[in-house]
Amino acid sequence: MQEETRVEWRQWGQDAFDEARERSVPVLLSLSTTWCVDCHEMDATTYADPNIAANINDRYVPIRVDADREPRIRERYAAGGFPSTVFLTPDGEVISTATALAPDGMRQVLDRVGETYAEKGDDAGRVPRALAGDLPPAGEVGSAIEEQIAGQLGEKFDGRFAGWGQSAKFPLARTVEFALKRERDQALRTLDAVRDHLLDDVAGGFFRYAGRQDWGDVHHAKLLDTNATLLRAFAHAYVYTGEEAYREPAESTIEFLTDDLWSGVAVGGSVGPGEGAEYWRKNTEERANARQPRTDLTAYAGGNALAADALLTYYGYTDDERAREYGERVLDYLERDLIEHGSVVHFRERGQTGPRDVLSDLAAVVGAFTRAEQTIGYGADVAATVADHAIETLHEDGSFRDGPAEGVGLLDHPLRPLDGNAALANSLVDLATLTGEEEYHEIAHETVGAFAGASHRIGVQVAEYGTAASRLVHDPLTVAVADDPGSDLHRAALRVADHEKVVVPNADESVAPDLERGTARVVGVDAPAADPETLMERVAARNE
Structure with missing residues (x-):
């Protein structure tokens, strides 16, 4: 611009x-x-x-x-x-x-x-402190990390207006997801506030944030990252509650992403605020006659990977074919145009090529393709290729740099963002479970441990770090399905009300030895299940 x-x-x-x-x-x-x-x-x-x-x-x-x-x-x-x-x-x-x-x-x-x-x-x-080259304080990966961040949920929660904090309110979708398993009422109340104050009721999609504690003074830009992460959070809330109040905002966000932000091959980056609040109060016909907001249709790698992850999550819970179609189209775009031998290009547009191997892009891409493996039965090989490249090129001294240590200004100074490391660690836990490759689990453990010495200072804004730590300390619920994606057993496994689980379709010996075709096993529970009802009983037994 x-x-x-x-x-x-x-x-x-x-x-x-x-x-x-x-x-x-x-x-x-x-x-x-x-x-x-x-x-x-x-x-x-x-x-x-x-x-x-x-x-x-x-x-x-x-x-x-x-x-x-x-x-x-x-x-x-x-x-x-x-x-x-x-x-x-x-x-x-x-x-x-x-x-x-x-x-x-x-x-x-x-x-x-x-x-x-x-x-x-x-x-x-x-030189800013974060770029001075000092390593973050390492420590033990234990249950105290999750407990500390879970405690922050209660301390920072706004009991009057919902959300976390006492001033401007950001949606904090990953914090909502962390809270769904630990403080569900807080999570649902926050999603209610996000829906009531930040959702565009006419065209779908969520605005960026609210400038006041009571969710007033809405800032009306609609960004891809915000909408992709909220789509996934609302989908997760739906699988826990079964309530349309959470499914409908997710559905309208899919319409926004695949209509207003669709570039023809992928999802664009943002819709600007337009003429401000007055524009967004107009109905569909009135908006058509008004000056249209600036729309950036640049298809960024990280944002599109987040969108594919969210779309396929929603598909897994609802069988919504539009969500699957567009999720697969985004994956095709990423693999065809932005992924090269595991390296990820931030964007390509009209002869311009963006920076390469931004950590947040790599983490989101691994997450998208592990989600694809779980929901539609393919993607783990692409996820592994990108993860291997990230480990080889960016993992150093126990954690991941934000990108190649090269460039003018301070770009050659190493930066180790906590949020990007947490996101990639979470994706590596999924990838380890899906592939049976223990190295991914070990790298995730080392990465979370690299920041654990300062975990007492980590707040709710980076709650995904607590999610990653929890899934390393307590292995995530894993359902191995020796059946095709889309089978009744597979669909039932996807809809187990635990959004931190891992579902392995077409499971082989590396995940579930001696599992007969047409059955499923909850890892840690010996008896397999041959139908959805029995599978739910096995999940309940595992959770006891």
Whole structure:
């Protein structure tokens, strides 16, 4: 994304930083997105001011980066929101950060940063602590991790309005999923609030977040990642409760993903906020006659993998053929266009190729193809190829880096994001169970252990770390089905009310020795089952 402004924006790359070094001036990095209202407002006001633009062009090297297209730059430099206005030394170290700046504020910051750099030079910069190279504190992978994060659910839960926290409310879909098994009432109340306040009742799909504790001040952008993760969370809630109140929002989100965000081959990245709240209050006919919101149809690897995972989860619970069809189409796109010998490209569009092997992309892709193996009977081989590549190239000193340690600025500094490590650890637990390859379980255990020394500081925002730890300490419920995907036994196994389970269709000797064709076994319970009713009895016996 790049608006027409008076600023002479450069692209992120060595040339821009070399220019800053040659001119002995700082870099002004603007991180923005297509769906960010304040980004467009800042372009229309601050960066359109001729005096400010001249000041920037003369005293800085300005770089514009789309934060969705460059997630590793975003993770290193974002200032907590968008736009992020970040001032750097020619080596990429951080001098100062801000978010949106009005013209007067920008004038003050430009003068202050310019004076600081003139006085201190490169010494004005710093490397953020997360990029300093220190390893996270390792520790034991035990039940205390899950217990601590489960305790945080109660401490942080908003008993009046639901959700976690006392200010802005984000949906936190992975936190909802963690709570579904541990504090179900909190999870369901939160999904109720998300449905009542963030769901677009006309076109389907969920808005990004609410700016107030009571879920008011809704920020109306609809992002793929938000919708994919909420689709899965609502589907899980449906399998626990059987209530249409959770199935219907999931169904309408599928319609949004496969209609409004469908690019023709995959799911696009976002729908912007449009004209604000007034637009979203309009009915279908009124919206058709209004100015349409900005839509980014770039098909990002991670977001599409999350969508495929969610679509196939919903299919497994409901037999919804639309969900299966589009889930498979997304998987086909990922395998055909974005996966190369296990390496994953962030996006391809009109001759542009995004960064390669972003950890969040790899984790989501492994998760999508392990979900496919469980629901439609294929995908484990692709998941294993991507997982093997991630382990070989990014797993170092016990945990995963966020991507290749290369690039200008601070991209060559290792970053080990907890959320990406937790997501991949969870997917590796699934993959180990599906393939019988113990190495995946060992890598998942090592990865969770790499952060365990600081687990007492981990909050509900990264509850998936607690899920991964729990599934390593207490092996997940596993149902081996010696029958074809789609059989009555297989479908019954998928609908067992435990969303952290693993279902292995066409199970072989590596998972369920001596299991006769047409039967299923709950791992840990000796007696097999030949029909859905008996299978449910075996699940109950295992849980006793």
